[in-house]
Amino acid sequence: MRAAEQAAMAAGTSEWELMRRAGEGAAQWVMRVAAGRSVTVLCGPGNNGGDGYVIAHALRRKGYDVQVVAPVEPKSETALHARAQFSGEVASDNWLRNPVIVDCLFGYGLDREVGGAFAKLLETLSTSNCYKIAIDVPSAVHSDSGEVLGPFVQYDLTLALGAWKRAHFLMPAMGSMGARRLVRIGLELADMPACLSARPHFSAPDPDAHKYRRGLLAIVAGAMPGAPLLAAEGAMRAGAGYVKLLSEHSHPDAPAELVIEQGRFAERIADDRISAFLVGPGLGRDDSARDRLERVLARKVPTVLDADALHLIDQTMLDRADPAKLCVTPHEGELAQLCATFGIGAEQKLERTRALHEATGLTVLAKGPDTVLQSDVMTSFFPLGSSWLSTAGTGDVLAGIAASRLATHGDPARSCDEAVWLHHEAARLASPAFSAGDLARAVKPAMAAFL
Ligand SMILES: NC(=O)C1=CN([C@@H]2O[C@H](COP(=O)(O)OP(=O)(O)OC[C@H]3O[C@@H](n4cnc5c(N)ncnc54)[C@H](O)[C@@H]3O)[C@@H](O)[C@H]2O)[C@@H](O)CC1
Ligand SMILES: Nc1ncnc2c1ncn2[C@@H]1O[C@H](COP(=O)(O)OP(=O)(O)O)[C@@H](O)[C@H]1O
Ligand SMILES: [K+]
Numbered sequence: 001m002r003a004a005e006q007a008a009m010a011a012g013t014s015e016w017e018l019m020r021r022a023g024e025g026a027a028q029w030v031m032r033v034a035a036g037r038s039v040t041v042l043c044g045p046g047n048n049g050g051d052g053y054v055i056a057h058a059l060r061r062k063g064y065d066v067q068v069v070a071p072v073e074p075k076s077e078t079a080l081h082a083r084a085q086f087s088g089e090v091a092s093d094n095w096l097r098n099p100v101i102v103d104c105l106f107g108y109g110l111d112r113e114v115g116g117a118f119a120k121l122l123e124t125l126s127t128s129n130c131y132k133i134a135i136d137v138p139s140a141v142h143s144d145s146g147e148v149l150g151p152f153v154q155y156d157l158t159l160a161l162g163a164w165k166r167a168h169f170l171m172p173a174m175g176s177m178g179a180r181r182l183v184r185i186g187l188e189l190a191d192m193p194a195c196l197s198a199r200p201h202f203s204a205p206d207p208d209a210h211k212y213r214r215g216l217l218a219i220v221a222g223a224m225p226g227a228p229l230l231a232a233e234g235a236m237r238a239g240a241g242y243v244k245l246l247s248e249h250s251h252p253d254a255p256a257e258l259v260i261e262q263g264r265f266a267e268r269i270a271d272d273r274i275s276a277f278l279v280g281p282g283l284g285r286d287d288s289a290r291d292r293l294e295r296v297l298a299r300k301v302p303t304v305l306d307a308d309a310l311h312l313i314d315q316t317m318l319d320r321a322d323p324a325k326l327c328v329t330p331h332e333g334e335l336a337q338l339c340a341t342f343g344i345g346a347e348q349k350l351e352r353t354r355a356l357h358e359a360t361g362l363t364v365l366a367k368g369p370d371t372v373l374q375s376d377v378m379t380s381f382f383p384l385g386s387s388w389l390s391t392a393g394t395g396d397v398l399a400g401i402a403a404s405r406l407a408t409h410g411d412p413a414r415s416c417d418e419a420v421w422l423h424h425e426a427a428r429l430a431s432p433a434f435s436a437g438d439l440a441r442a443v444k445p446a447m448a449a450f451l
Pocket of ligand 1: 019020023044049110112136
């Protein structure tokens with residue numbers, strides 16, 4: 001963000017002009033929400049506070065009753081300029097008298113725990129029943145890590161200025177932001193190493209399609225039958241032309257359209273029409289599970305690794321595989337396990353995800369409310385999914401969808417990206433209180449949203 005702002009300034013746009021665009025753009029949103037009600041703007045010492053004075057000035061010009069509360073005077077030259085323009089009341093007390101509060105205490109310049117008068121203001125804000133708007137990021141949020149460094153405030157609306165920051169898509173910060181909207185200020189944001197995933201687009205199968213051309217997915221079953229069946233239910237609706245379950249057991253409850261192959265595993269996986277594998281859900285962690293995983297990895301076919309496979313995989317197996325064709329889909333605990341296996345010391349989710357990719361070459365889809373995808377080219381973040389997804393088996397469904405997409409085109413990063421969107425849309429359609437089976441069945445109508 002700083003680099004993009006520096007580039008804009010080097011090209012002739014002043015910092016004041018950027019602040020004016022940011023503040024006036026944000027003020028449009030504030031007015032839409034306030035709809036004539038009185039507004040209090042909290043202004044801090046830096047340029048986030050500067051934005052606050054621009055917002056206050058813009059509201060006042062439109063006839064709004066505006067109170068500014070600022071514990072200290074601005075420190076930066078541009079913020080002082082903004083302060084000088086605002087001719088209304090500026091108080092330094094802790095009395096927030098209006099029904100709409102705009103928080104401009106700190107933006108991405110927050111670099112330490114919030115204390116003193118600023119913390120008191122945020123505490124007052126947290127207990128007030130007013131409508132709360134955060135400008136750029138909530139003021140106690142560290143914009144790079146998503147950590148909350150002060151009193152926790154639940155906002156109704158967060159207006160990101162110029163570009164999304166990482167904290168807009170990382171927990172715990174994202175959980176405090178309410179609705180999130182982006183205010184554009186004309187920055188060039190090409191070649192960013194991180195982005196918000198763009199909605200994917202799917203097409204109907206080609207006119208000359210047949211089941212193998214559309215992709216044959218082989219799901220490796222193991223000790224527990226439920227998880228691979230859930231994965232298969234998702235996979236059959238996510239694009240692959242043919243989904244098979246390779247299993248030693250019979251599955252009397254399996255749907256008729258799911259082909260179950262029993263018999264010698266080595267022969268089954270040798271079929272060169274298989275365009276992707278899914279290994280892990282229900283696999284187990286014994287020697288037989290390890291043996292199956294090793295054999296699949298040695299095939300060097302695009303593969304999704306989930307659940308038990310994430311506990312079994314190690315460097316020796318990876319040395320015999322082609323990591324560029326593999327994606328792993330860990331939840332928090334599995335990510336911790338993978339980091340332990342591959343000697344990664346990072347603490348935070350984003351750093352762990354990136355370090356795991358760096359160390360292994362695997363495409364990493366780190367699941368959770370703040371899902372992060374790390375591939376060779378990009379870190380991707382996603383809009384928030386339904387919190388009803390927090391139920392057992394939904395990860396198996398996600399793995400099935402990702403493997404199905406992988407079977408259709410063979411690109412691990414694209415598969416994971418598409419799978420998150422399909423999973424979220426299926427969850428939206430199946431909500432509320434769905435089971436993993438309901439979710440898998442909702443993948444079919446979810447597909448329609450992306451055609
Ligand atoms: N630089 C630019 O070109 C633009 C910046 N904009 C705004 O500027 C913000 C960033 O501005 P700044 O870099 O000035 O940073 P901030 O306004 O976020 O705050 C930094 C100031 O707060 C102090 N500070 C940090 N943590 C503190 C704490 N815990 N307790 C007390 N004081 C603390 C710092 O010493 C510094 O004085 C963005 O978030 C955005 O709102 C926008 O106006 C768009 C243009
Ligand atoms: N609170 C939440 N909000 C949004 N998505 C969630 C939430 N909790 C879990 N999820 C999603 O639900 C899925 C859970 O996967 P996982 O933990 O592997 O479950 P399981 O192993 O039971 O299948 C993941 O896709 C995750 O991103
Ligand atoms: K803020």
